[in-house]
Amino acid sequence: MNIADQIGLELVPVKREQNFEVGDTVKVHYKIVEGNRERIQAYEGVVIAVNNKCGSKTFTVRRVSFDVGIERIFPLYSPRIDKIDVIRKSKVKKSKLYYLRDKKGKSAKLKEKIYVKKDSLPKAPKAAPAVQTSGEESNQD
């Protein structure tokens, strides 16, 4: 990082942790000033890109409303962002999902990534460690 970016980064009021990945569906709670009062607006969509900018990061959120694709770019450290909720995690193979712009309907869907806690796994995954241990057992024999 160059010196100028370091200076800019030191002046960032709150450094937010990136709690999402590319492909996740997120809900960004963004503060909006209306006249002289402030309210929070939620913007929901798929994160299609995370970019490094001046030592910081920006992320692009895409949503399709009324058949029109909308993309908004948020700076990660922006004090205007109240919070970022992750709604759904997806399985993606690319770091930039720009191909979603050309897709429509079902083909624009991403496969959901499901995390399951090890302890709560049903029978099938339990069998897997058993196979590994069986190898050790044979060695003991």
Place this chain on the structure above:
Amino acid sequence: MKKTLIGKKIGMTQVYNESGKLIPVTAIELGPNVVVQKKTVEKDGYGALKLGFVDAKEKHLAKPIKDDLVKKGLPLKRVFREVEVFDESLQVGSEIGCDIFAENDSVNIIGTSKGKGFAGVIKRHGFGGGRATHGSTFHRAPGSIGACAYPGEVWKGQRMPGRMGTDRVTVKNLKVVKVLKDKNIVLISGAVPGRKDSLVIVKES
């Protein structure tokens, strides 16, 4: 009299303002400048402050400059500029820091623009050029420069291709976004002429 300091461009970055908007800023290392000489109307015919900036090694300075600085007991500097006497209380040897500028001050910045090399008229003077396709044989050339019977010569000042850039450029009325006193750095909104590490003069506007 307008406050003026010599500085060095560090580069560009971005900061959030009070309302949470990201704004592009240029970081400038400003000062501390040392007053090397104070010119007076009585002695020199005009009043001016000679400021010194950028620390130097003894071997890099010409002997007359070095001897002058050593005689006055000043730190060795290698960049000098004359500016208006903006503060009468300044004497030879006094240091001026970037804190003479405050946030939201309006400043003019003088720098040397980046060199573009030998450039054609389209890049250098903004000529329109010709059509690219449809049988056009006239693309980026300057065209006629002296016509026929009238004027029958090339007028002085005719815009032609040539060396572009490395000019002295002044950008007026830029806002000071932040003054970082301990680092001697000033953040100025927007772009500033010149490349990184180039010398700039920051002047109150």
